[in-house]
Amino acid sequence: MTDDVDRIMAVMQAAFDPLYGEAWNRRQVEDAMVFGHTHYLLAGTDGEDSADDDAVGFSLSRYGFEEEELLLFAVHPDHRGKGIGARLLARFAETAKRRGARRLLLEMRRGNPAERLYRGFGFVQIGERPKYYRQGNGESIDALTFSCPLE
Template identity: 35%
Template sequence: MSDVKIEQLKSFGKHIDELSELLIHIVEDGASIGFLPPLKLSEATKYWESALSSEVILLVAKINNQIAGCVQLQLCTKQNGSHRAEIAKLMTHPNFRRNGIGRLLMQKTEERAKQDGRSLLVLDTREGDPSNRLYTSIGYIQAGRIPNYAISSSGKLDATIIYYNLEVKTFNKRICNIP
């Protein structure tokens, strides 16, 4: 069993290639995260180069110093929204799925949001994706469904489900089975 380490990246440096490869794997695996396959390395790198800002907190999960997943906490900067943030681009590399990495990333993201004084978190995910089960299992509440929200690689228009969590809290400690 390997240890999963969660860390915040404040700059990409040596990690940009790994994050770009992760994004490509996720998109090729069918995830609906704003891109369609085939995703070129140059497009993935361009995305990451513009992703970090003072309003975006990027957490990565590492196993044996290799990035196994990531998530973004996008802080609202509006005066009337200083209590909220959006969770975006939760990704777990296909080789590491079903081992609790997504759950651990969500736990650490909630902890980080709480440190920043955020009491409301929102997110959206494609209807029917496995991530829906994760979000409901950790206490997120479905706020609604928007039909025809995103185009899939087949050209089909998919619905998105919007979730929220009003009680940002620290999760109960759980054991992750990491290969």
């Protein structure tokens, strides 16, 4: 797992803009992974499982009764626009469904460019938290919550 945390951290550090403060620190990732209801996937350059050092994407999620929440999701900027995110999102949904999830949840900041990917997959906005996130420059930004049914 330690090597996987290293790979997650490398992708996250490259993918998340520090202005928004969305990246977790190593301890937060490790602490989340201790729990049996937290799951992660790594993606190689083809979007499929990455069993070696070439991870270019990851997802981190938490399963609860019939729901799986996507906590973190990222593709390295050098590998965006190649369908990796779409394949990783599909893998995430499939593994969540196998665990018994009937719907997926996520929260993101307003203006997150990944919104197009999520909406294209079937996520719909179900809520908004005004001024929920504080940016590095001190300004606030809304959080948007989304849901996607699994059939």
